Amino acid sequence: MSSKDRTPYSIFGVTFGAGDFVSLFSLFFDNLSTLLGFAGAINGLAPGNKLAEEILYERIIPAAGLMLFLGNVYYTWQAIRMTKKYNKPYTAQPYGLNTAGGFPFIFGIMYGVFFSTEGQAIEDEGERFELAWRVCVSANFITGLMNIVLGFFGQFMLRYFPLAAMLVPLAGIGFTWLALNQITPNFAIPSIGFIPVFLIFTQYYAMGRIRVGRFYLPEALPIVIFGCAAGWWYGTQGDVVDPVSGGVWAGSAFIDGFQDIGPYMGTVLPFSIAASFTDMMCLVSAQKAGDPYPITETMVSDGIGTLIGSILGCPFGTVVYIGHPVHKRVGAQTGYSVMNGIIYLILCLSGVVPTILSLIPTIAIGPIIFIFGIMICEECTHHIAQRHHAAIFFGLFFGIADYIFTQYAGNPEGNEGTLAMSRGSALSAMIWCTIIVYTIDRRWIRAAVACVVASGFAAIGIIHQAEAIGDDFRAGTGGNISSTSPFEFMMGYLSMAGVCIIYWALQTFFGKKTEPGDEGYEDDLGYLPPIEEAGVDDMFATWWDPVTVGKTSDETGVQEESSEDDLALKEEDLEKKEDLEEGEEITA
Numbered sequence: 120m121s122s123k124d125r126t127p128y129s130i131f132g133v134t135f136g137a138g139d140f141v142s143l144f145s146l147f148f149d150n151l152s153t154l155l156g157f158a159g160a161i162n163g164l165a166p167g168n169k170l171a172e173e174i175l176y177e178r179i180i181p182a183a184g185l186m187l188f189l190g191n192v193y194y195t196w197q198a199i200r201m202t203k204k205y206n207k208p209y210t211a212q213p214y215g216l217n218t219a220g221g222f223p224f225i226f227g228i229m230y231g232v233f234f235s236t237e238g239q240a241i242e243d244e245g246e247r248f249e250l251a252w253r254v255c256v257s258a259n260f261i262t263g264l265m266n267i268v269l270g271f272f273g274q275f276m277l278r279y280f281p282l283a284a285m286l287v288p289l290a291g292i293g294f295t296w297l298a299l300n301q302i303t304p305n306f307a308i309p310s311i312g313f314i315p316v317f318l319i320f321t322q323y324y325a326m327g328r329i330r331v332g333r334f335y336l337p338e339a340l341p342i343v344i345f346g347c348a349a350g351w352w353y354g355t356q357g358d359v360v361d362p363v364s365g366g367v368w369a370g371s372a373f374i375d376g377f378q379d380i381g382p383y384m385g386t387v388l389p390f391s392i393a394a395s396f397t398d399m400m401c402l403v404s405a406q407k408a409g410d411p412y413p414i415t416e417t418m419v420s421d422g423i424g425t426l427i428g429s430i431l432g433c434p435f436g437t438v439v440y441i442g443h444p445v446h447k448r449v450g451a452q453t454g455y456s457v458m459n460g461i462i463y464l465i466l467c468l469s470g471v472v473p474t475i476l477s478l479i480p481t482i483a484i485g486p487i488i489f490i491f492g493i494m495i496c497e498e499c500t501h502h503i504a505q506r507h508h509a510a511i512f513f514g515l516f517f518g519i520a521d522y523i524f525t526q527y528a529g530n531p532e533g534n535e536g537t538l539a540m541s542r543g544s545a546l547s548a549m550i551w552c553t554i555i556v557y558t559i560d561r562r563w564i565r566a567a568v569a570c571v572v573a574s575g576f577a578a579i580g581i582i583h584q585a586e587a588i589g590d591d592f593r594a595g596t597g598g599n600i601s602s603t604s605p606f607e608f609m610m611g612y613l614s615m616a617g618v619c620i621i622y623w624a625l626q627t628f629f630g631k632k633t634e635p636g637d638e639g640y641e642d643d644l645g646y647l648p649p650i651e652e653a654g655v656d657d658m659f660a661t662w663w664d665p666v667t668v669g670k671t672s673d674e675t676g677v678q679e680e681s682s683e684d685d686l687a688l689k690e691e692d693l694e695k696k697e698d699l700e701e702g703e704e705i706t707a
Contacts, residue, residue: 127450132199133457137337138450144339145491146213146440146459148484152301153216154183155476157435160225164233170245174252174432176473178368182431183216184467185367190214190424190437191460198453201412205666209410210447211456212401212417213440217425218296221435226525228255229434232379250379255434257376262436263425269395270418276399277414277659279565280549281556283503283510285403285658288396288548289441290496290511291518297441297492300526301485308482311349315486318342323490338449339487346483360477365470373429396549401439403658404495407502408444409665445494504655510555517544517551535603543582550576554615560650563623567616574612583608622646 127136158175165171191214198211232251305312321327322338329336350356398418405412417439425436446455466472499511520537521544540547550573557566573582580587584605631645653661 127452127454132202132453133195134452134454136450136452136454137335138446139452139454139458141337141339141449142213142446142451142455143458144337144343145442145487146215146446146455147462148339148343149297149440149442149488149491150187150215150459150463151475151479152481152484152488153218153221154180154472155481157216157221157225158472158476161229161434164229164251165244165248168245168248171248172363174249176363176470177366178432179252179434180467180472181365181367182428182433183435183437184463184472185431186424186428186433186437187214187216187467188460188464189427190420191456191463193420193424194439195453195457195460197412197416198410198456201410201666202453207666208452210405210408210443210451211453212405212412213442213446214437214456214460215440217397217436217438218292224255224258224435228258250376252432252434253372253376254379255376256372256429256432257374257380259425259434259436260373260429261380263422263429266395266398266422266425266436267419268422270398270415270422273399273402273414273418274659276396277403277662278657280399280553281507281656282403282407282658283499283507283514283556284549284552285400286407286499286503287511287514287552288518288545289400289404290499291515291521291544291548292397293441293492293495294515295492295518295522297495298489299492300522301489301492304481304485308353308355311353312482314349315342315346315482316489318345319486319490342486343483346480346486347478350480350482355480355482356477358477360473362474363470365468367468368432369430370432372432397441397545398439400549401441401443404441404498405443406658406662406665407498408447410443410447411662411665414659414662441495442491444498445491448494504652506559507556507655509559510552513555514548514552516540517548520544539583539603539608542584543576546576547582550582556655558619560652560655561622561626561647562649562651563619563626567619567623570612570616570619574609574616577608577612578605580605 127134127139129135158180161175161179162171191211194212194214198209201209229251232254233247302316305316318341322341328338329341395418398421399414402412402414402417421436421438425438428435428437466475500508503511517540520540521542524538524541550569553569554566554573557563557569576582577584578588584603586605588605588609626646626648629645630648631640631643633640633643
């Protein structure tokens with residue numbers, strides 16, 4: 120059998136097919152890798168400090184576990200509802216830790232507070248850690264509130280942002296944090312690290328899955344088995360850490376941190392906004408895979424989940440995760456999500472996470488996350504028009520710049536431009552993709568509006584800079600007053616808007632008077648008209664098409680166009696095709 124079961128076993132709508140277990144492996148290890156990265160970064164502030172370890176393992180991690188459980192259960196229920204409503208199997212939206220926002224919060228806020236108080240009024244390392252944690256928890260609370268508010272503007276964003284703007288920033292995260300960042304440990308130990316990376320391509324691309332009897336092993340399983348065995352044999356793992364006390368903590372830390380959060384609002388606001396836009400991007404990604412979900416419901420639910428996490432002491436949020444099309448491609452439906460939530464609830468509340476993290480080598484879990492990052496990038500090229508592919512590659516630059524400065528703490532001196540691209544990277548990528556797509560399509564007014572919006576974000580420190588225009592309006596990164604101040608970026612975007620207006624005027628008053636194919640078209644030297652093509656933007660107009668076109672819907676009233684006999688024939692043809700493919704796999 121292939122991982123796409125024809126009729127997966129189901130209990131009250133929760134499916135348990137082979138595809139669910141394949142996706143469970145990926146989502147579980149994806150979240151585990153992120154949790155490992157977050158825990159390592161936080162623990163690096165005050166290693167060995169008892170108060171810091173208590174906050175990390177007895178407050179932050181249990182809160183993350185409960186958030187993962189509630190979110191995964193909710194989105195499983197949402198997919199079951201949608202499946203019943205439209206009589207079509209939905210794949211649940213994956214739910215996980217906010218990788219793109221979590222690292223900037225930890226490094227930008229927790230690290231900033233911790234080291235800014237060093238040698239000052241607070242001398243005790245544990246107390247400085249606790250202060251940094253409280254401020255970051257308050258920042259997470261603000262993020263949840265903003266997600267809820269912006270959730271009510273989701274339909275507006277779908278009407279006026281092109282498809283590339285919704286998908287490319289996700290590809291930037293997939294290319295860096297989910298792909299590149301996950302396989303670098305394998306290249307640090309090539310004698311045992313290369314095989315897990317190589318197996319990714321044999322399992323997922325070469326159809327070289329391992330068969331036991333009549334069943335194929337999940338693609339990820341051989342990679343995990345080899346990675347764990349090789350890692351322990353090679354000696355990559357140290358002593359096994361003992362479990363800690365379990366349970367959930369709740370307190371007023373999310374309120375107490377507000378009195379010290381002022382200097383860090385420049386970090387909070389960009390990533391709060393970017394988190395909301397990331398939700399939109401994930402929703403568009405799922406819709407393009409055939410599963411449209413309610414927009415406001417999803418964004419508000421994410422915000423509520425983040426609020427709950429902050430009340431429980433978590434300094435980073437949980438969000439609808441990227442990668443839905445990949446989970447759908449491997450045949451997952453609803454079971455993988457709820458199973459992931461239950462597993463994390465048990466692990467995080469029982470206190471065994473430190474033990475688990477000390478048992479599993481990074482070379483075993485990194486490649487599994489890597490493949491999902493690559494597939495996310497592939498989805499961009501599938502859904503975005505070829506003429507807009509330049510926007511894909513340009514948009515990736517911002518994600519790469521963010522990865523460099525977040526992961527390796529790059530020196531801003533001499534690298535002011537790279538640092539500026541890294542700040543608010545997801546939002547910057549989204550805006551630039553919008554500008555580029557509308558420029559390629561010669562829709563100059565929309566491109567100009569996008570430039571003006573970008574200038575506003577730059578002026579108040581949402582993108583490129585951590586602070587808004589101040590008294591010294593030329594002051595910028597690292598004291599460089601001549602190039603990278605918020606004022607300079609604002610003027611740069613406004614000048615681009617001016618150029619767009621000039622092109623609009625030329626197009627309007629000196630445009631071509633003939634159509635392609637008309638006599639004299641080649642001699643007509645007027646400016647070309649705009650390209651207006653369905654699917655580039657205004658995605659909300661066709662949002663529910665994957666589940667309503669050709670079917671009866673209470674919401675649309677569209678009459679069913681296909682008879683039951685036609686549908687039965689199509690289903691029979693599909694089964695024959697799947698059987699043929701399955702036979703080819705077994706023969707191979």
